[in-house]
Amino acid sequence: MTYVRVIGLAWWLQLKMRSRSAFDGLLGVLYPLFFSTVVFMMFRHGDASGAALLSAAVGASVMGVWSSTSTTASAALQQERRQGTLELLVAAPTPLPVVILPVTLSMATIGAYSLVVTLMWGRFAFGVDLAIQRPVQFVLAAAVTVVSIGVLGFLLAVSSVRYRTAWALGTALEMPVWLISGFLVPLDLLPAWIRPISWLLAPTWGIDAIRAAAEGRDALPALAACLGLAAVYGLVGSLLAVRLVDAARRHATLALT
Template sequence: MRTHVMYMSRSPIEIMLAVASPLIYATLAFYLFRAADRPDQLLQASVGAGLMGVWSSVLFGSGGAVQNQRALGTLETLISAPVPLVLVLLPITLSTAIVGTYAMAATLLWGVILFDVPLSFAHPGLFVLSLPLCVLSIGMMGLLLTSTFVLMRNANAVANFLDYPIWLLSGMLVPISVLPSWTTPWSAVLPTTWSARSLHLATDGARELSDVLVPMGLGILVGGCYLVLSVFALAWVERRARAAATLSLV
């Protein structure tokens, strides 16, 4: 994990994805919230844009990591190693989530410097606690997606498709309540939904500690379910990839 974090931290593309894109989202959100005469929600917009950056980093970082391993000819070696594939890919997905925290720091700083957004968190301690747990649950979701990336020659095709729908369904920037009712079950099974809710409530809106702790716990629980699913999915993907000989680009 340390090696991959260092690698991603020195990649201009990864840094731009983790920092530049969320700043654009945050700027648009700031102006939209101001135009709607809701300046009290600017901090929420900053946190939401940061979450979008974490998710994008995990999604594209995981897919890019698998593609790089395939292009370098090392994916076959990783899968043929005696170590379970889930233990090989788990540090990669977690490192993409860790690098994604750049986005949260960047958007908060961006809002303070350019838009005079006060860092007045309702529960700063719970916010600090929720952030690493949010990163962990998003990493678990990325691990499950990585199983599909192993089978696909072009993982970015799936990543491009999933980027916007997931952050919309998770309520990272737009409240889930404004979405159609048929999207509610899909939102409920995403760990990103509960993680985003705990962060938003810790930022502004939680009257009691349980308001933050309940979605935080649900995010961990759903993320754990994704981890269990990843173990079975990667075992099946490994057998399928070996049988179909789809690991190499040749």
């Protein structure tokens, strides 16, 4: 319960800080509008049906969540290093994974704004019919998807702690992840060897659960897969964080100076 309280308080603190950030806040507001406008114009130009437009709206909304998390999550610990606070986080009595997880969860939470804004933008600016067949499962699937993206960002943040240009790694992964996760392009159109990779990504199952709920299909199987992968990310990230911190302490390389 102590760790849950720490995660909750740190998440709320990080959320307030990032909501006032010129980078995270302003771009978090503008990115969803850019993404959704381009996607809706492309689909409308192709005379897409209402179901296809709804699927595109859902994909564009989740794409905004991932874009808000990928670059900032990979650079999260590098930013702490530049500010001279990384050593304090590592030396704190609270385990490092418990300290890092709220940071990336706050990024994904800010990205969740894009999910709502994209759907509303599509409804009022482009006339997309938002007929959600299973609203309860839709809301649950959206919440789980946001959390899973936050945990994936946690794994990305831990994995890139030893790289000086960690932000570039997150930027490089931004487009490939939303592409092979099926946000906008159906997985059936991608090469067969990519599909096993997409199955290992929680956003793939998250977007599938959201679309299933919107179309009236059962979203629970995809939702369970998304939750399971998020738990695996959290476990792997926690073990990796402990391993990297131990190595940095032995070699005195935490600050990379």
